[in-house]
Amino acid sequence: MIDKKLVGEKAVDFVKDGMVVGLGTGSTVYYTIIKLGELVKEGLSIIGIPTSIQTEELAKKVGIPIGDFKEIEQIDVAIDGADEVDSNLNLIKGGGGALLREKIIAKAAKAFIVVATPPKMVEKLGAFKLPVEVVPFGTELTEKHICELGGEPLLRQSEGIPFMTDNGNYIFDCIFLDISNPKKLEEHLNIIPGVVENGLFVGMSDTVITLDRNKNVLFIER
């Protein structure tokens, strides 16, 4: 809790007056959004681009103006959490189910800042099940193709029914025992018909904010 607050709040250092800011989803970036809300009340002028309905509601609640894609020219910075960060700053994301919008916004941003507490920092990706967003049609067929890539997919459930993303899709949480080449796996998953996007974010993060052993904030640059 305290660790998430420390790294989450530090990310506001990357936000300057007049910026368009991609707002991630999750319990770490929550603290970034709360802090940005405080700064907006003190006069900071920003436009937020939320990556989920949950984040949009939070941003509105704390007073961050929400932008429209038709009105903005660029996203200056996107700030988001991660489920795993490897030593090359590649990520697994999507634990909260917002991976598609998160990837669209991270890709569009001039800088992508990741806030991650120490347990998220790993040598190699894969202990966390890789979320793969799929269209609800023919999920049994999509599942087979994921298995052919060496995955063990489990359809995410919420209160006894399939979890539905903000985009009306399902998520397979997939065990992959070997993610030694995340870029290749990302590409192979995304060419399966029925797969909308997967939670591998390869070569996208510019800076990861985490903590060292003494709980000092650490900035790891690409």
Ligand SMILES: O=C(CO)[C@H](O)[C@H](O)COP(=O)(O)O
């Ligand atoms: O990818 C995500 C949501 O889709 C989150 O960024 C990720 O799950 C980390 O969340 P948290 O900060 O709550 O641990």
